[in-house]
Amino acid sequence: MGNEVSFAGRHLLLELWEAHGLDQLEVVDQALRDAVEACGATLLTLKLHTFSDTGGISGVAIVAESHISIHTWPEWDYAALDVFLCGNCDPFDAVPVFKKAFRPGQIQMMESKRGVR
């Protein structure tokens, strides 16, 4: 087929609004771990940071297939998530995990293919 496209990975940018639990470290930690598992990815490192001024949390799971990250703004009930996975992993498999963990009233998604050749 002449219209086949080869790419290195799929990068899903997720915007959660009217979301819950965004200042709860254990919720964010578990959501990242569950997302890694749901996508069939291999966890290498998980790091979390909390911000005392707002209660915001930043977390990144580095996986063998790239990374899954979250940055939360509890003051806006908003979180920005990225699910960037190469190989056969499907980043959309993380969406039900994040819906369950953060119960957002609204979700926006954008997928970007990375390394298109």
Place this chain on the structure above:
Amino acid sequence: MGNEVSFAGRHLLLELWEAHGLDQLEVVDQALRDAVEACGATLLTLKLHTFSDTGGISGVAIVAESHISIHTWPEWDYAALDVFLCGNCDPFDAVPVFKKAFRPGQIQMMESKRGVR
């Protein structure tokens, strides 16, 4: 002004092609640190992983303003970089750093505003 837009951060997706040094840990490490500095961001954690099969490297700098990440595919002379920064930091300030570090023959860029309200 009626057309003002408020957002949480700016996320720059960078694709480097025909790039060099993508399997050199010290080059990737220094590039991430220099990018953090160039953007005026505050480094919280920097983690790097190497992949023995391809020589590829994954690295994430978690900063107080979100994150800067890199995933390299030396076999394609390709690297995927993300510079996601909130506050007054400008992610485009990282571009000259990555150009100098990896001397790519081609660069593709896409900016996404995150948390647009």
